């Protein structure tokens with residue numbers, strides 16, 4: 135699985151989005167989004183409900199037409215050459231849309247026909263993919279006999295039938311239990327190892343942190359910030375944070391000011407960025423009625439700091 139697109143003279147990319155805009159009834163839901171996705175990279179669109187993630191992904195695979203901007207995959211502009219571009223994509227939407235009247239095996243082999251993969255070639259590809267996603271012994275099951283996690287793995291297998299260069303995963307693990315999520319994550323990491331570019335939307339920070347090489351943080355259709363999970367965390371909230379309960383805001387504000395750090399209300403507590411100075415931590419323990427909780431920062435903290443709202 136190799137890429138053929140070039141965003142500039144020097145840089146090879148799997149997919150590029152240029153200045154995407156979309157409004158519904160004059161309400162902007164995607165506002166000037168630009169990015170590139172490299173082969174063998176997992177790029178995450180992380181944002182709360184309604185941030186515009188699905189609309190962006192739909193523009194990427196050509197089911198929603200942007201008001202402005204365009205998407206390039208390989209040498210094809212998607213809006214102009216949708217069919218050629220889609221032949222190189224795999225799409226996992228939020229809905230399973232598997233055919234319940236067909237078996238697992240039939241869901242794959244019939245889908246292969248869309249890509250003119252038929253007969254022995256379709257059977258061989260279906261067999262390979264069922265093995266890849268661990269469903270080789272469920273080929274004769276009907277879709278409704280599968281668990282939620284198995285259905286998601288089957289949808290992923292179906293999306294890979296055409297050996298795509300780029301795979302779109304739109305909130306792929308919503309509703310799955312922790313084990314099923316881990317199984318799915320392993321498969322996504324395997325795609326990356328095979329050189330596939332993966333565009334993943336999620337509002338789960340653990341998923342973003344575990345899987346994504348780079349992230350675009352989205353709010354109200356705009357990219358607020360971008361970078362690797364570690365970069366975003368370090369530059370926005372530092373490495374450690376303290377959760378403090380039962381201290382009035384003016385005191386917290388004063389503490390933060392003295393230490394040259396940030397604070398943010400969080401439910402019935404406050405988050406305070408922990409400076410390197412060890413004396414500050416000791417001082418905090420003496421002034422709070424309940425022991426402060428010290429922990430490593432995460433993407434949820436980044437989001438809270440940047441937007442004032444939680445992710446999920």
Ligand SMILES: Nc1ncnc2c1ncn2[C@@H]1O[C@H](COP(=O)(O)OP(=O)(O)OP(=O)(O)O)[C@@H](O)[C@H]1O
Pocket residue numbers: 158163181182183184185186187188189190337
């Ligand atoms: N076809 C449509 N017509 C009108 N409004 C739409 C349409 N599709 C999406 N929207 C609106 O655009 C905004 C962004 O929706 P979108 O589904 O892209 O967000 P999202 O980040 O994927 O949310 P979620 O995490 O809930 O899936 C929302 O306010 C939504 O109501």
